[in-house]
Amino acid sequence: MTEEKNGTESPSVLIDRRISELADWRGETLAKVRAVIRETDPDIVEEWKWRGVPVWEHGGIICTGETYKAVVKLTFAKGAALEDPEGLFNASLEGNTRRAIDLREGDAISEEALKDLVRAAIALNRASRSAKKR
Template identity: 70%
Template sequence: MKKAVTAKTSSPTKADSASPSKMIDGRIKELGDWRGEMLGRIRALIKEADPDVTEEWKWRGVPVWEHDGIICTGETYKAVVKMTFAKGAALDDPSGLFNSSLEGNVRRAIDFHEGTKINEKALKALIRAAVELNASKKKPAKKRSS
């Protein structure tokens, strides 16, 4: 039997059996400051860019957006909301949005600080590019042999 893991904050956990979307709602409300507003705005832009996105809650309380694989995560820290693209190193970033985790071979991130103005058009283009990359890497279903 698996033991439920509890977070150090009052954030909902998987054991609460709430949907991932409800858990993300809870995180946004719990933050109650600019970080919650920023995470909510980022979430809205992700949904605008990809209406078919699914929301997940992973790794003890990290909002995750997926479409044919992970697109990005939305982590909140004391001074930053970090949007990490799972395959960001493979994405073109003509607007120069990536400003964090630049040294890795796979991920790239955007750190949003209090007062950051989001380049919504560029961010939605980056999200769509991540979805396209995931779709292009999707493995075809295996054929059953008779």
Template identity: 60%
Template sequence: MNAAEEIDALIAKNADWRGDLLAHLRATILATDPAIVETWKWMGSPVWELGGIICVGNIHKNKAKLTFMDGAALADPDHLFNAELEGNKRRAIDFFEGDQTTPESLQALIRSAVAHIQGRAKI
């Protein structure tokens, strides 16, 4: 299977709010920039990239999660990051059942991650 098929299968395997949420997050990520590429890494994780890893998605027992590889370097004006806040590299967003986030806030964070990756590549 290719990455898109693997992600489809993960969503289908979790046919509850977590799968629905990951599908929504995926659509929001892909709508942010048509150049974003989906990959499948680390023994079963959806990854979204554009010149480097933007974020990794996961489904856990009681949450869905997006981990931004360079999240500590990103501005987060809407305070989406709520996990892995103590490190100097990654930041994550844990989504629990009923949590709401606006696509615009998430897309702004994704655009910030892409700009960070692209800026780092020019050094």
């Protein structure tokens, strides 16, 4: 489906377009991490927020995928509360809430470790929702 009911393009189409527009290693990197995130759970929803930031959600925000000149940044909304045994988080380490993974040209990322972080973020979102209902 390429259009929403209100006639605007779907977030997935907008993300596809962003990847195409980048036309360099950043687009390739964003496409790769996007595929890994989407493979992790079929119920993950793609959004397009804050004037052009890809966002992946499942019971709340999992992470965002921002692109800058030198990095593709995956920011996990509740990353500080997630276990990161593989040490993927390498940015935004000083805060109490978010954590990020900065990927530079040529960087590789463990797909399984990324999937583990996504699964942990989903579980945390579910737990947060359950706690709010009590």
